[in-house]
Amino acid sequence: MNKIALITGASRGIGKQIAITLAKEGYDIAMNCRAENEEVLLAKKEIEKNNVQCLCLPGDVSKFEECENMVKTVIEKFGKIDILINNAGITNDMLLLRMKEEDFRKVIDVNLIGTYNMTKNVSQYMMKARTGRIINLASVVGISGNAGQSNYAASKAGIIGFTKSIAKELASRNILVNAVAPGFIQTDMTNVLKDDVKENILNNIPLKRAGTPQDVANVVKFLCSEDSSYITGQIINIDGGMLM
Ligand code: NAP
Numbered sequence: 001m002n003k004i005a006l007i008t009g010a011s012r013g014i015g016k017q018i019a020i021t022l023a024k025e026g027y028d029i030a031m032n033c034r035a036e037n038e039e040v041l042l043a044k045k046e047i048e049k050n051n052v053q054c055l056c057l058p059g060d061v062s063k064f065e066e067c068e069n070m071v072k073t074v075i076e077k078f079g080k081i082d083i084l085i086n087n088a089g090i091t092n093d094m095l096l097l098r099m100k101e102e103d104f105r106k107v108i109d110v111n112l113i114g115t116y117n118m119t120k121n122v123s124q125y126m127m128k129a130r131t132g133r134i135i136n137l138a139s140v141v142g143i144s145g146n147a148g149q150s151n152y153a154a155s156k157a158g159i160i161g162f163t164k165s166i167a168k169e170l171a172s173r174n175i176l177v178n179a180v181a182p183g184f185i186q187t188d189m190t191n192v193l194k195d196d197v198k199e200n201i202l203n204n205i206p207l208k209r210a211g212t213p214q215d216v217a218n219v220v221k222f223l224c225s226e227d228s229s230y231i232t233g234q235i236i237n238i239d240g241g242m243l244m
Pocket of ligand 1: 033110137138181184186188189190
């Protein structure tokens with residue numbers, strides 16, 4: 001029987017590339033997205049080309065009940081969840097002076113509470129199975145901070161603390177919990193930045209290029225594999241040397 005990987009926010013960007021990469025490795029995929037649109041159906045087709053099953057799971061990760069229902073749906077179809085990738089995330093950048101409480105809360109709700117909601121619901125099945133991998137998407141900004149991103153940086157710093165705590169809680173059940181911290185990756189999230197901002201970021205990357213979703217998916221693939229079976233509670237930067 002194939003291993004099952006549940007990936008949140010898999011409609012585009014990094015999440016989609018992780019789903020395709022794990023499908024190539026022979027994992028059956030449960031892909032969460034906010035809505036089942038044309039883009040999602042195209043991604044599903046691409047995943048299924050690898051002779052694996054792909055289940056679309058529309059739902060908002062910031063809503064606990066929706067996460068509970070998504071996880072139940074995956075268990076009903078596949079009977080287990082081997083891998084959880086908490087990838088869904090948003091930004092809502094602005095300086096603190098302009099940031100209203102709702103602007104702050106929205107980012108925390110999706111990025112941090114969403115990670116809690118999915119982990120809480122999935123981990124009970126992994127605990128019974130006494131095996132599992134959880135990989136969270138943090139960010140270098142959660143380590144360094146960034147002007148204009150206090151909400152996002154707080155959510156990602158929260159994910160780092162959450163990752164380490166849950167790694168300690170679940171280690172005795174053979175569940176490994178790690179995070180990756182990407183730097184500047186070319187996706188819709190970063191395409192919205194102004195050209196001068198992008199140039200400034202690129203100038204501060206020793207490898208002198210933006211990362212690709214595949215750069216992130218390759219490390220996630222490693223963290224899902226047997227090759228990483230002695231790694232837990234770690235935050236791995238994928239940033240071309242931006243933060244060191
Ligand atoms: P993206 O291209 O903007 O894609 C974000 C994904 O998250 C989309 O699939 C989106 O679904 C989904 N999503 C957003 N809110 C959701 C919600 N409430 N419930 C379920 N899904 C939701 O972003 P990305 O660049 O691939 O980023 C993926 C992850 O990597 C995020 O956690 C991000 O913070 C992190 N990251 C990215 C970078 C970077 O440079 N790109 C750097 C560091 C960390 P819809 O299609 O429905 O909107």
